[in-house]
Amino acid sequence: MVRAPCCEKMGLKRGPWTPEEDRILISYIHKHGHANWRALPKQAGLLRCGKSCRLRWINYLRPDIKRGNFTKEEEETIINLHEMLGNRWSAIAAKLPGRTDNEIKNVWHTHLKKRLIKQNQENSDTKKHSKSTIITKSESELTNPASNSLPMSPQQSSSDGSSVTAVTTGETNDHMKEENKGEHEVVDIDSFEISFPAIDESFWSDALSSDDNSSLSTLDLGRGMISNDIDQFQIDQSPFSSVDFMGYDYNAKSEHVGMDFWYNILLTTEGESMVPLF
DNA sequence: AATCGCTCCAACCGCAGCCAT
DNA sequence: TATGGCTGCGGTTGGAGCGAT
Numbered sequence: 001m002v003r004a005p006c007c008e009k010m011g012l013k014r015g016p017w018t019p020e021e022d023r024i025l026i027s028y029i030h031k032h033g034h035a036n037w038r039a040l041p042k043q044a045g046l047l048r049c050g051k052s053c054r055l056r057w058i059n060y061l062r063p064d065i066k067r068g069n070f071t072k073e074e075e076e077t078i079i080n081l082h083e084m085l086g087n088r089w090s091a092i093a094a095k096l097p098g099r100t101d102n103e104i105k106n107v108w109h110t111h112l113k114k115r116l117i118k119q120n121q122e123n124s125d126t127k128k129h130s131k132s133t134i135i136t137k138s139e140s141e142l143t144n145p146a147s148n149s150l151p152m153s154p155q156q157s158s159s160d161g162s163s164v165t166a167v168t169t170g171e172t173n174d175h176m177k178e179e180n181k182g183e184h185e186v187v188d189i190d191s192f193e194i195s196f197p198a199i200d201e202s203f204w205s206d207a208l209s210s211d212d213n214s215s216l217s218t219l220d221l222g223r224g225m226i227s228n229d230i231d232q233f234q235i236d237q238s239p240f241s242s243v244d245f246m247g248y249d250y251n252a253k254s255e256h257v258g259m260d261f262w263y264n265i266l267l268t269t270e271g272e273s274m275v276p277l278f
Numbered sequence: 279a280a281t282c283g284c285t286c287c288a289a290c291c292g293c294a295g296c297c298a299t
Numbered sequence: 300t301a302t303g304g305c306t307g308c309g310g311t312t313g314g315a316g317c318g319a320t
Contacts, residue, residue, distance in 0.1 A: 038305065090308060106287055
């Protein structure tokens with residue numbers, strides 16, 4: 001395949017956009033749309049490449065772009081989704097209306113990653129001096145968590161026979177974490193062995209492919225998200241549903257967001273204390 | 279006031295995947 | 300099936316802004 005010449009070689013303009021260029025681009029897209037980005041700059045009379053126009057529109061000029069700082073809720077959502085999806089910024093952006101993948105990527109690298117690393121360092125320190133253990137992740141895991149093992153075993157975490165509950169969504173997660181602050185079950189994360197494979201597109205499409213309304217799907221865990229140790233993972237479409245997970249009865253809340261179902265499962269002890277599972 | 283170092287973010291680059299031919 | 304064009308995505312960079320010295 002022959003690569004298209006870059007903007008510079010074609011004598012096109014690069015760098016920051018001027019207000020006049022913005023005005024021309026907005027005006028053109030309002031009138032004609034953006035069916036063909038490559039042809040757009042020429043037709044609009046802009047000395048830019050189509051790629052640059054697309055980026056400017058997507059990341060800055062689109063009317064539905066949300067301006068201003070990220071809210072605490074948005075940040076928590078990013079953190080939760082990043083934990084599940086890794087650096088799939090566009091997938092994360094799809095869950096945050098008005099936010100772009102570029103913006104989310106930036107806020108992750110400039111704020112959230114540093115914050116999490118700091119928190120985890122603090123947690124590690126706490127772990128050394130306390131019986132309670134909180135899940136910790138290294139910097140490399142924060143970079144691409146979806147490709148890493150999940151350091152928690154439900155069997156181990158519930159080995160005392162306590163009930164285990166699973167819930168989902170960043171919002172719920174945040175809410176429940178807040179409610180149950182300081183009540184984490186004692187768990188030794190270093191002894192966990194279950195591996196959580198990366199979630200891929202086929203996982204989500206499989207999850208959505210069930211014809212049975214009462215049961216979303218039986219996931220193929222060989223390449224799914226939980227573990228090879230699990231034979232079945234069933235989940236209802238109702239907000240809170242029962243999940244048979246390694247012989248334990250979980251409750252899980254499923255949220256349908258855009259094209260995906262995503263789950264943020266928390267383990268609970270005696271129905272109250274919660275530890276994020278994934 | 280000048281300089282330095284750091285942070286932040288808009289924009290660019292290169293690759294992968296999809297689609298038309 | 301092979302090829303080429305286009306779009307979307309994620310990683311990276313450059314420079315503006317700002318605080319510290």
